[in-house]
Amino acid sequence: MPGQRIAVPALAGDTAAFRLGLKERGLHYMVGISTTTTAQPENAQPCIPACSGRGPYPVPAYPEPAQRVKSLVIAAGRSSARPVQRREGSRPGSGRSGHKRMYSRFVALRIRPAGREIRKATAGTGLPVRWLLAEWPADQDEPVQFWLSNLPGTTPLPVLVRTAKLRWxxxxxxxxxxxxxxxxxxxxxxxxxxxxxxxxxxxxxxxxTLQRLSRSPKETASA
Known part of the structure; x- marks a missing residue:
């Protein structure tokens, strides 16, 4: 149904046809992607090259080649990563369900995924803007996981993270x-x-589940 969200297994989002199919069905998705997926920054705009006078008229194109998503995140810098609770673990703690809260650091960027299939689907117009979410733990020199999403541009970072971690x-x-x-x-x-x-x-x-959520963390830990 339109407006539904779907989270799928790791790296399924590398296939552009799969993402386009979800979009055509009116689904909001959060898909895992690899570092080889390429994209343009959000502010990149296509332009029409000068006509040489020979051959077909030039079509709009981006002046700079697309970059790998990992490069875009690293260019944003470690300082752009924000701590977010990614889920609750299995050990007792202060979480809502009585388990330990687990945190990591995440970077969320607005980008334009590139690729031949997407260019054909957009029929020469600008590439659509999507969310790029990357997990960049404080003890790592580089981001370790990446997701692509077509959730609205106003979606808060915690919602992006919870959707990406829904698989667990x-x-x-x-x-x-x-x-x-x-x-x-x-x-x-x-x-x-x-x-x-x-x-x-x-x-x-x-x-x-309702019984666990209705009990306090202390009651759950002592059960």
């Missing part, structure tokens, strides 16, 4: 449903039976 939460919930609540215990052969089983396990997991 999904995997953690799935493990809990499978190991503690019996998601993998169904042995039937019918779709209605499987559907009922998954529904009941999901309801049980939602109940357990």
């Amino acid at each position: 939460r999904i995997e953690n919930d799935y493990r809990e449903m499978k190991q503690a609540l019996g998601l993998a215990h169904f042995e039937g052969r019918t779709w209605p039976g499987r559907h009922h089983h998954v529904t009941l396990v999901s309801v049980a997991h939602a109940f357990c």
Whole structure:
């Protein structure tokens, strides 16, 4: 449905056709990308080269070649990285769920992803502006992870980070449903039976989650 958000596995965002397909379906995405993905800065604008008088008329093009996303983040500088709580861990702590708060440093830039497929999709107009999110821990000389997103330009940094780190939460919930609540215990052969089983396990997991969130961190740690 339009306006939905989707977070996908690491490096799936390197495929421009995949990102374009998500956009065509009205989905807001946060996709992992590698350092080889290239882009233009947000303020870059295409210009029309002078006509030589021979051949076809020139089309708008960016005067400078696209840069790798890692270079763009490093050019922004370590000082542009901001500490953000990326998630809550599994050890007891002061987090909302009673677990330890885990922080890292992140850089968020507005960029224009480049590439042949994107240029064809934009039909000669300027490349679309997207979010580039990079994790740059304080103990690292360079950024270590990168994501690309089409979330609105007004999206706060903590929301970008939470969306990028959503994969860990999904995997953690799935493990809990499978190991503690019996998601993998169904042995039937019918779709209605499987559907009922998954529904009941999901309801049980939602109940357990609400119970944890309603308790104070001290109560959760002593349980």
